[in-house]
Amino acid sequence: MKLKFIGFFTLCLLFSCNRDEQKDNTITFWSSNASQEILFTAYFADKWNENHSEKLESQPIPEGQSSEEVIMAAVVGRTTPDIYANMWQGLVEMYAKSGVLVPLDTIEGFTDFIRARSGEAVVKEITSADGHIYQIPWKINPFMTIYNEKKIAQLGLNTVPTTYSAYLKAGKDFSKDTDGDGYVDKWIGDTEVKNIWHQRLNNFYPLYLAASNGAPLIKDNKAVFNNEYAVGVFNFLQTIYREGYFAKESNTVGSDKFLAGHTATKWTGAWDVSYLERYKEDDFEYNIAHLPVPDDHRGVVYTYADPKNIVLFNTCKNPALAWEFIKTMIDESGDLKFLELSGQIPRRQQIKENEVFQEFLRENPKIIPFIDQSNFVYGTDNCEVLIEVLDIISQEYESCVIHNKKTPAKAIADATRAVDILLGNF
Amino acid sequence: MHVRPKKKRSIIPYLLVSPYLLFFLVFVAFPVLFSFFLTFHKWNIISPMEYSGMDNYTRMFNDRLFWKSLRNTLWFLVIHIPLQIIFALGLAVFLNSKIKFKGLFRSVFFLPVIVSGVVVTIMWQQLYGFNGGVINQLLNSIGLGRVGWLTNPAMSMPSIAIMATWKNVGLYIILFLVGLQAVPEHYYEAAEIDGASSWQKLWYITIPAINPTIFMVIILSTIGGFSLFIEPYVMTGGGPLNSSLSSVLYIYKQAFEFYHMGYAATLGFAFAFIILIIIVIQKKYIEKKY
Numbered sequence: 001m002k003l004k005f006i007g008f009f010t011l012c013l014l015f016s017c018n019r020d021e022q023k024d025n026t027i028t029f030w031s032s033n034a035s036q037e038i039l040f041t042a043y044f045a046d047k048w049n050e051n052h053s054e055k056l057e058s059q060p061i062p063e064g065q066s067s068e069e070v071i072m073a074a075v076v077g078r079t080t081p082d083i084y085a086n087m088w089q090g091l092v093e094m095y096a097k098s099g100v101l102v103p104l105d106t107i108e109g110f111t112d113f114i115r116a117r118s119g120e121a122v123v124k125e126i127t128s129a130d131g132h133i134y135q136i137p138w139k140i141n142p143f144m145t146i147y148n149e150k151k152i153a154q155l156g157l158n159t160v161p162t163t164y165s166a167y168l169k170a171g172k173d174f175s176k177d178t179d180g181d182g183y184v185d186k187w188i189g190d191t192e193v194k195n196i197w198h199q200r201l202n203n204f205y206p207l208y209l210a211a212s213n214g215a216p217l218i219k220d221n222k223a224v225f226n227n228e229y230a231v232g233v234f235n236f237l238q239t240i241y242r243e244g245y246f247a248k249e250s251n252t253v254g255s256d257k258f259l260a261g262h263t264a265t266k267w268t269g270a271w272d273v274s275y276l277e278r279y280k281e282d283d284f285e286y287n288i289a290h291l292p293v294p295d296d297h298r299g300v301v302y303t304y305a306d307p308k309n310i311v312l313f314n315t316c317k318n319p320a321l322a323w324e325f326i327k328t329m330i331d332e333s334g335d336l337k338f339l340e341l342s343g344q345i346p347r348r349q350q351i352k353e354n355e356v357f358q359e360f361l362r363e364n365p366k367i368i369p370f371i372d373q374s375n376f377v378y379g380t381d382n383c384e385v386l387i388e389v390l391d392i393i394s395q396e397y398e399s400c401v402i403h404n405k406k407t408p409a410k411a412i413a414d415a416t417r418a419v420d421i422l423l424g425n426f
Numbered sequence: 427m428h429v430r431p432k433k434k435r436s437i438i439p440y441l442l443v444s445p446y447l448l449f450f451l452v453f454v455a456f457p458v459l460f461s462f463f464l465t466f467h468k469w470n471i472i473s474p475m476e477y478s479g480m481d482n483y484t485r486m487f488n489d490r491l492f493w494k495s496l497r498n499t500l501w502f503l504v505i506h507i508p509l510q511i512i513f514a515l516g517l518a519v520f521l522n523s524k525i526k527f528k529g530l531f532r533s534v535f536f537l538p539v540i541v542s543g544v545v546v547t548i549m550w551q552q553l554y555g556f557n558g559g560v561i562n563q564l565l566n567s568i569g570l571g572r573v574g575w576l577t578n579p580a581m582s583m584p585s586i587a588i589m590a591t592w593k594n595v596g597l598y599i600i601l602f603l604v605g606l607q608a609v610p611e612h613y614y615e616a617a618e619i620d621g622a623s624s625w626q627k628l629w630y631i632t633i634p635a636i637n638p639t640i641f642m643v644i645i646l647s648t649i650g651g652f653s654l655f656i657e658p659y660v661m662t663g664g665g666p667l668n669s670s671l672s673s674v675l676y677i678y679k680q681a682f683e684f685y686h687m688g689y690a691a692t693l694g695f696a697f698a699f700i701i702l703i704i705i706v707i708q709k710k711y712i713e714k715k716y
Contacts, residue, residue, distance in 0.1 A: 069682060075472050094685075098472040181566055185557065193577075194663040197683070248577055249556045250662075388684050395668075403579075403667055 025054045027322050032067065032086035032308075033060035036342040041085070043337065044329050054318070056325055061086070075100050080313035082322050085138060085329075089126070089307040090380040090387065096134040097384055102312040102319045103132035110323060117330065119349040126309070128382050135309040136326060137347040139338065141269030142373040143206035143303045145292070146276070149285040151264035160265055160289045162301075164236045167292040171245030174264055188245045189265040190257050195398040197390040204397055205390075206267060206304035207233040210291040214302035214378040217389060223419035225393075226412055232294050234408035237401040248402060259284070267291060269306050270370040274343040277366070288369035305377035307347065332356045343367065345374050385422060392418045464691035471685055482692035492693060494668050495676040496700070498583055502672065503651040505587035510647050511640065513595050518602030519628070532603075536596035543593070547660040550589045551576070554661075576662055579669035586657045586670055594650065598643050605639030606632065644708055652701050673697045 031041040038060050045058040064070035067086060074080045080100070087095075095101050104110050111133065115123050118137045126135050147160035155174060161167040171188035178185055191203040209215070212229035240246050247257070257263040259279060266272070276286060290301040310326055312319050328334055335346035336356055343364075351357050351371050361368055380386055393415050400411035465482050469475040486492050521531055538546060553560050554575035562572040575585040613631050622630070633640070654672040658664055664671035664679075677697070681690035 065682075072471060072685075094470070095472065098470070100472060183557065183572060193666075195665040195668070196663045247557060248574075250551075250576070255558075385684075391684070398665060398667060405667070 025318075027054065027056045027083065027316075027318070027325060028081040029056060029058040029083045029085070029325075030061045030081040031058060033063070034342070037086070040329075040338055040341045043341075044325070044334065048325055048328065054321055075313070078315060080315045082316035082318075083310060083312055083326065085310045086308045087135065087311045088380075089135065089309055090383075090390075092126075092135045092309065092311065093128055093382045093384045093386070095311070096128045096130070096132070100314055101134040102314055102316060103134060104136065104312065104319075104323070105133040107320055107323050113327065117349070118347050122347060122349075125379055126382075135311050136330065137379075138308060138310045138330060139342075139344045140305040140307050140347050140374060140377060140379075141271050141344055142305055142370050142377045143202070143267055143269055143291060144369060144373055145265050145289045146258075146268055146272060146286055147265040147289065148258065148261065148263075149287050151261065159287070162289055162292055163295045163297070164232070164292055165295050168236075168239060168243075168245070170264075171240060171243065175243075175245045184244045184247075185262065187247050187257070187263050189240075189267070190246055190263045191267055192250060193241075193248055193398075193402050194250050195394050197387055197394050200390050200394045200397060201304060201306065203237065203267065204233055204393060204401075206291055207236070209302045209304050209378050210293050211297065212302075213299070214376070216378075216381045217393075218381040218383045218386075218419070218423070221383075221423050223389075223416040223423065226416035229294075230412045231408045234397070234400050234411055236292070237397075238404060238408060241402055242404055270343060270345050270367060273364075273366045273370070286366075288366065290373065300376045302376045302378055303373060305347070305374070305379045307379040336360060339367070345370055347374070349375070383423075388422055389419050392422065461691040461694060464688045465695055467688045469687045471687055475688075478688065482689045485689060486692055486696060491668060491671065491676060492696075495671045495673045496697075498669065498671055499652060499654060499673045502583050502587050502590075502654055503648060505584055506590055506651055507644060507647045509587060509591045510595060510598055511643060513591060514598035514643065515602050515640075517595065518599045518606055519632070521599065522603060522606045532599070535599050538593045539596040541593075543656040544660060546589070546593050547657050550592075551661045554585055577666060579665075579667045582658075582662055582666060582670040586654070586661065590651075590654070590657060594647075598647075601639055601643060601646075602636065605636035609635040641708070645705055648704060648708065649701065652697060 029041060029045065031037045041058040045056045048056045061067050061084070062070055064073070068088070068091060071080070071084065071087070075095070075098075092101070111123065114126075114133070114137065122137050123133070126137055127133055145160055145162075151174065152158075152160050152170070155170055157170065161170045167188070174186060174188045175184050176186055177183055192199040205217075208217075208225065208230055211232055212227070215224070215227070215229065217223065217225045241248055256279075258266045259276070259281075276284075280286070291303055293301055310330075312322050316322050329338075330346065330348075332348075332354065333356070335348050335351075338344065338346055339357065339360055345351070345367075348354075351374070352361065352368070361371070383389060396406070396411040396415040400406040400408055406414070464475075466477060466479060467475040468478045468481070517535060521528060521535075525531070552558075556562060556572060556574055556577050559575070561575065565572060573581060575581055609632060613635070614627055617627050617631055653674055655674040655678065658670040658672050658675050659678070662670045664675050673693070674697075677690050677693045680686045680693060
């Protein structure tokens, strides 16, 4: 603990020390430290620097316990970069309220560009409570079900079940003790059980959005998730764990259960395609479908977008110039390059219909279901205390879903009450 | 009349202590005072502080997780300290006897102390695995049922305490060895002449003689126990059902996940006060016992 405090304040000190080194006309850019994104940023930085006197310096975000912690340290030390790409959408509202982000809608042409690229619904989603826009919707990884085709075929099914009852039936048929030691060792799926707020973005939240057609958790500063959809998701997951269809163990223990064939499905984002392609055996065949939904669900199925966006910090001396650079990264050719390098989905509408992306899609058919799904995604609510909201839900999730200590209705009601108390405090 | 010459004040002593004094002021005194100041404020680091009076203290007394984390930490200490003393003292007595390869054994027992806490924790997480963990596989192979070492709320803290004991026992073996080697040999010779058994020598000579070492081990284990963080953070995240949520992990979550700096500082002061009370009690009842 002491080390963490010292580490955090050392980061603050370090960032404080190099402030004067920033050159007035240079734009500084921090990308995530994923190798593909470093390559992507370097490519566009080089292109920019060839044609502009105002240079762009790109670097991956400095090492730290988490990118959030590093950004926070930089904000405290007022040594933030001009541009940061990879900001989780759920954190933007807190920084916006603290006044450290540039309101981008004040830059001429910004909103029109974003509306044309991402659509009106996205513009609405990223607009903050004060009416300004502080983030550039950049990339998403829609949560879907990836399934092992051979394992599902063994159940006599052509595709993975996509309703609660069919999924539970498949769970009953698939999950079993194969070595006769008295314990289940094959499960229909697997998702993290730890009571950590961001883990609920990988299970509860995508399923809630799928069931509710993208309904919010928070609206007008009130908790609005005490509904049949949230209760239904808790009930569905509680049944899964109670009946032993998923392992009750953290998925950080042991090897990759999906690749090893111990599970038949996983709920994950588009990034997993490149991972699977890299590590799977040659005869491992997989496919992608939307998340399970209630049996009476009709129409399209939404999911969580897992959006990571670009922000400009108020230490940026020339926001208009920084925006000029960002536009080169997120126009059609930039988005194509991003797809090619990272396998993640740009938050752009009608990718599948756009001629620019056709060749890539022909060569990477596994990404197409994610592109289709990207038309039906939702990010996060613009709530300053979203992390605490998710933590409250996570507490109830663990109690109800994993340990069967409460009924789903009671757990959701308790979570709603706790969130309302929290929101009332602010 | 003899007049004593006025002593010339030298600046050198002040210069010599100034680096430490500066370090103390910047990294100890200022943070402590600033943290105390924070306990009366609401602050998320990036927004201006808001004065909140006694709100943080009121919240703390009504916070279910604060009391839970405190109970968990005390539960950890209740398991960990006796285990630590029994194993460390037992092994120290063993290593202090006339055995072969004494140096090798000492090195082996000390090895876990120098291994990174995170590495040890990840290794034990794999050992404790419910489905594929080595310990459960061993239990299975001898016909015993699997144990939810980290998945059963009743077992998570004892499992962490066992691991922490394994990690730290080498350090306390060294402390006990120092204590044991300071016990005069003629005490044992006299006891042998009187026909004392090994157990009687341990109970009536060794333990009273190394009482200050035992007290020091208890104090160090208590302070170490209250700073329990890496193990639950990496292995369980504080779960299941907050059964392994330690006091420091809870402070960390408040400070660096929710950015409640004022509340985290309040919790920090409360835990420091509780540690102080426990150590005073230990000093009063344990140190004077023998």
